[in-house]
Structures are given as structure tokens and as C-alpha cells.
Amino acid sequence: MVEIRLTNSMTRKKETLVPIRPGQVSMYVCGPTVYDRAHLGNARPVVVFDVLFRLLRHVYGEDAVTYVRNFTDVDDRINETAQKRKAAGATGTLEDLIRERSDETIRWYHDDMDAVGALRPTHEPRATEYIPQMVAMIEDLIAKGFAYENEGHVLFRVRRYAEYGQLSGRSVEDMIAGARVEVAPYKEDPMDFVLWKPSDDDLPGWPSPWGRGRPGWHIECSAMSYALLGDSFDIHGGGNDLLFPHHENEIAQSCCAHPEGSFASIWLHNEMLQVEGKKMSKSLGNFFTVRDLLDKGVPGWNGVPGDVIRYVFLLTHYRKPMDWRQATAITAKQRLDIWSSEVQSNRELEREFKQDRDEFVRNYVDPTVVEALADDLNTSNALTTLIAAGKKLEGLSRVQFTDDEVETIQRQLVAGCYLIGIDLYHYANAISRGSFNLSDFASKLTALRETAMQTKDFSAVDALKSSLLAAGAEVRMTKAGVEVIPGPNFDPAKLEPLK
RNA sequence: GGCGAGUUGGCGGAGUGGUGACGCAGCGGAUUGCAAAUCCGUGUACAGGAGUUCGAUUCUCCUACUCGCCUCCA
Numbered sequence A: 001m002v003e004i005r006l007t008n009s010m011t012r013k014k015e016t017l018v019p020i021r022p023g024q025v026s027m028y029v030c031g032p033t034v035y036d037r038a039h040l041g042n043a044r045p046v047v048v049f050d051v052l053f054r055l056l057r058h059v060y061g062e063d064a065v066t067y068v069r070n071f072t073d074v075d076d077r078i079n080e081t082a083q084k085r086k087a088a089g090a091t092g093t094l095e096d097l098i099r100e101r102s103d104e105t106i107r108w109y110h111d112d113m114d115a116v117g118a119l120r121p122t123h124e125p126r127a128t129e130y131i132p133q134m135v136a137m138i139e140d141l142i143a144k145g146f147a148y149e150n151e152g153h154v155l156f157r158v159r160r161y162a163e164y165g166q167l168s169g170r171s172v173e174d175m176i177a178g179a180r181v182e183v184a185p186y187k188e189d190p191m192d193f194v195l196w197k198p199s200d201d202d203l204p205g206w207p208s209p210w211g212r213g214r215p216g217w218h219i220e221c222s223a224m225s226y227a228l229l230g231d232s233f234d235i236h237g238g239g240n241d242l243l244f245p246h247h248e249n250e251i252a253q254s255c256c257a258h259p260e261g262s263f264a265s266i267w268l269h270n271e272m273l274q275v276e277g278k279k280m281s282k283s284l285g286n287f288f289t290v291r292d293l294l295d296k297g298v299p300g301w302n303g304v305p306g307d308v309i310r311y312v313f314l315l316t317h318y319r320k321p322m323d324w325r326q327a328t329a330i331t332a333k334q335r336l337d338i339w340s341s342e343v344q345s346n347r348e349l350e351r352e353f354k355q356d357r358d359e360f361v362r363n364y365v366d367p368t369v370v371e372a373l374a375d376d377l378n379t380s381n382a383l384t385t386l387i388a389a390g391k392k393l394e395g396l397s398r399v400q401f402t403d404d405e406v407e408t409i410q411r412q413l414v415a416g417c418y419l420i421g422i423d424l425y426h427y428a429n430a431i432s433r434g435s436f437n438l439s440d441f442a443s444k445l446t447a448l449r450e451t452a453m454q455t456k457d458f459s460a461v462d463a464l465k466s467s468l469l470a471a472g473a474e475v476r477m478t479k480a481g482v483e484v485i486p487g488p489n490f491d492p493a494k495l496e497p498l499k
Numbered sequence B: 001g002g003c004g005a006g007u008u009g010g011c012g013g014a015g016u017g018g019u020g021a022c023g024c025a026g027c028g029g030a031u032u033g034c035a036a037a038u039c040c041g042u043g044u045a046c047a048g049g050a051g052u053u054c055g056a057u058u059c060u061c062c063u064a065c066u067c068g069c070c071u072c073c074a
Helices: A040-060 A076-087 A094-115 A127-143 A172-178 A217-229 A240-257 A290-295 A306-315 A326-344 A347-355 A357-364 A367-374 A379-393 A395-400 A403-419 A424-434 A439-455 A459-470 A492-498
Strands: A005-008 A013-016 A025-029 A065-069 A147-150 A153-156 A193-198 A213-215 A232-239 A263-270 A273-275 A322-324 A473-478 A481-486
Touching: A005 A263, A025 A040, A025 A217, A040 A065, A040 A094, A040 A232, A040 A263, A040 A273, A040 A290, A040 A306, A040 A357, A040 A367, A040 A403, A065 A217, A076 A094, A094 A290, A094 A306, A127 A147, A127 A153, A127 A193, A127 A213, A127 A217, A127 A240, A153 A240, A193 A217, A193 A240, A213 A217, A217 A232, A217 A240, A232 A240, A240 A263, A290 A306, A306 A322, A306 A326, A306 A379, A322 A326, A326 A347, A326 A379, A326 A403, A326 A424, A347 A357, A347 A403, A347 A424, A357 A403, A367 A379, A367 A403, A379 A395, A379 A403, A403 A424, A439 A459, A439 A473, A439 A481, A459 A473, A459 A492
Parallel strands: A025 A065, A025 A232, A232 A263, A273 A322
Antiparallel strands: A005 A013, A147 A153, A153 A193, A193 A213, A473 A481
């Protein structure tokens, strides 16, 4: 069994994963608040934890891993959209419109994350479907003295939990010094955070022992992880911006409500994403969604393929800030284009791969790739191994190998890519569907060239070649023949006059 | 102010107590009608200072700078 080592934010050390239930792994990752299209930053944890999910499935078996990622569908921004729509004359109750908004956002989220190759988690609970569990947990916390009700609010008594601050490494005193905590008349202590708050008639609400209201943000993850994974599970993940206060508060709630359990054994946090060296923000004008990139993306492209987005993400280790740069996306696409072309023609291999992809990975993946991933998800090193394999198949390198050796390398490349979530055959097909058939130009160029070889007058060849180059096509002439393929800035309109 | 992360060659980005990962770009050569692609070759990098050590980019301390969190933003 491959030993998986992960950096635990709680201990700040790399630790070996030892599942609580032998042979079974459980993981909870904080999911999106479904108020709008996911931006590119939202995709980073999705890809990071998807790689982990795939690795765990590879090591422990497909059915041995339970992955829970929630949807937060209680949120003021969802309410706002719903209220606006209602004001604009949309039919249905406010609750209907709220549900409608989160439904459409979840649909988008699925579409976009599918596109970057993320497997669907085992469970994707919605906060609104676990309100009774949250209410029960809050009642329990009150009964145990860790929470209190005041003016329709229920608050968590932070000072009653001695371990508070362990994950983020701050003491309650530190935080008081920071003095950014919200002071409110219904709080016993400024540090206390909300478990339940009242809703007025314009807001969604649920009945509770404390009146009509809605849950605080942190309680949903505690309630849903308990409902689906129990009081102790192996891995809890999320972006490092959630480390405090969200995860700290989750720990406080869960550990006080279920002292018999250990809650999460390993905490994983991914670093944030930047764009061209700067934090992505609306004010800087570098804010964009995953969909923007998939549809439009890099200028001159017909959108950025999801696999290219994923490849760029995997280039950087998850605990380091990742920079989305157009230049990186371009080299990523070149790499994937090469890889897919190296395996595309092997239809027999494609058939075998598609029959059972997971089985294919088990049989053929290079152990070096698995080892790199098992070492705290070192995706960058995994890619290095794959690049080396790909290089062997490139151009003249390939002739050094026998057919059997070539096929072995192809298998390793396809399997390794799939383990990190890139389906080369899917990519190859997607690319060829979107590309243009330039073989007519290739034949024409071949004919002109053959004539020119005799006459030594290359002007006609050069004229056609420059037109093709001007249109963004790549022209490759070898003794074997002429190849014309669309380049990164290919513009088919410019070829119209040549037909 | 508090807490935390980081600073590696032109750019990106791994890693290690002792032979300069890897990619892109560059340079030289092969090849080519010219190119492109490909192939071969090619790089005095580890923020600064002090310490530990036979030896540190890798460990410890200090300094500088960058960034994140402390505001339901992943």
C-alpha cells in the first residue's frame, strides 16, 4: 500500500495518512457559496482536492473513499438576487426564487468544474437540507453549556472551549488585541460567534426553538460532516482563507458537541490564486470566472480548454500561491497538444482506456507519478515524470524505441495524465472537433513544392506558405510530406481568399 | 497591532546537509530550397547577515522585502 503523506495545518508537519477505519478514507471539503458563477480562484481547491480524491481512490479503491463537499445555499447575496428578481416581477415566493437562484448556480458550478476535470464528490449536501441537524446540534451545544440564546440569537461561548485557536495558532487574547471582532449587545463576549440568527419577513427562515431564523455560517459544515461522516473523519480541506475563523469555529462546535470523536485528523489548506502576479479582485479589473476562461479566455483562442486550466493549476504545489498567467496557459496548451497527438492515433489503446479508465490507471501508471502525488500532492513532480515520458515519444526520439516500448510509454502517459485528472483522448477529440481541416492546403503546397523542386523557383511555394503563416497556421515541410495545422492564433477567415 | 506563509538561474517552478530537477525562452550545431518542427549540445540560481558543520541553497537565529488571514472572499 502506498503511503500518503500530507501537510497537516494543525501540526504544521507532513504526516502519514492513517485512516481511522482501516481501508476506508473520509474527506470533507468546504464547498462554494452558490450565489454566482465560480471565479477562477474557486477552482483551485476543487482541482487540488480532486487530485487527492483520485489518488485516494487509486490507493484505497474506488468504493473506499467518501468525499463530501457542501453547497452553502444560505447567503445574503443569494437573497439579494432573489429579492431583485421578485421586485422585477418574477413569479413565485421569495423562497422559490432563492431556491431557483441556488439551483442555477449549482448547475453552473457543476458544468464549470466538470470542464476542469473534477470528479463529483460522493455527497454534495446543501445547507438548506440539513437545517434540522443544525438545530439539533445547536440545542445540544446549549444543553452542554457551550452556547446560549439571547434576543433570538444563539451564540457560541468561545471562552468555554479551552483549545480554541489551536488550528490558526492564535490565542483569544491575540484576537481581542486585534479588536476586529464584532461587538453586539446580544453577545456575552465579543469573541462569541453566531450559531443561529433571527430572520425578518424578507429573508428565508426556518422554525427553531429560538424563533424563525437561519443558521450561522460555520454550523452547517459541522452538522453536515457529522451527518455524513460521523464524529471522526480523516481529512478536512479548504482554502487557507477559511482557516480562521471558519475552520477554527467548526472545530470548536464539533468538538464540544461530540467530545467522544476526534473530528478531522488532517487539515489541508490550499494557498490562494493570483492573476499575473496580483490578487484577483474586481477593483483591479483582473477578475474573471472559470466560464469566462472556458468560453473566451486567451485572445486568439476559441476559449481555454478545461484541461489546460487544470494543467496550469497542477504546475504549482497546492501550498504555494499560484499565479494564473496567460504565458503559462499557452505553454500548458502546447504540452497537452503534443501529448494528445502522441497517443491519438493508437485507437486500440484508446478503446482499452475507455473500457475502464480506473483499471487502466491501476495497470499502467508509472509508480513515480503515484509516489510524487503521495508525497504531499507534489503535482509538479508528477508532471515532470510525465513530461519525460512525453519527450520520449516526440519526433526522432521515438525511433529509438521498439513498437512495444512506444506503447508502454503511451500507456504510462495516458494513465499518469488520467490519475491527475487529464483525459488525453477526451482532450484530443475536443481539440480536433474545434479545429479546422487544412489538408487541402497541405496537398496544394505539396504539389507546388514538388514542381518547385524541379524548377528551382520557390516563389509560388513561399507565397502560399506566407499566407498560411499570416493566418496563424503552422507549416511543417519534411521529406516525408507537408503538414498544415492551426497554430495558437489561427484565424480561418484569413484563408478565405486563398480558396 | 496579532497570526501565518513565502523570497531558487531571463521567466516559471521542484528539491536536497556534499555530482546545477524540470519546463519555457536564449545561445551553438545538425537538418531544411528558406523556414517551422525535430534532434544534439549549452546555464558560475538558491534575498542579506551571523551561527552550527569537514561542508548549507538545504538546519538555527537575526534583518529586509513580498503576500495572505484577523471583514461569511476558496
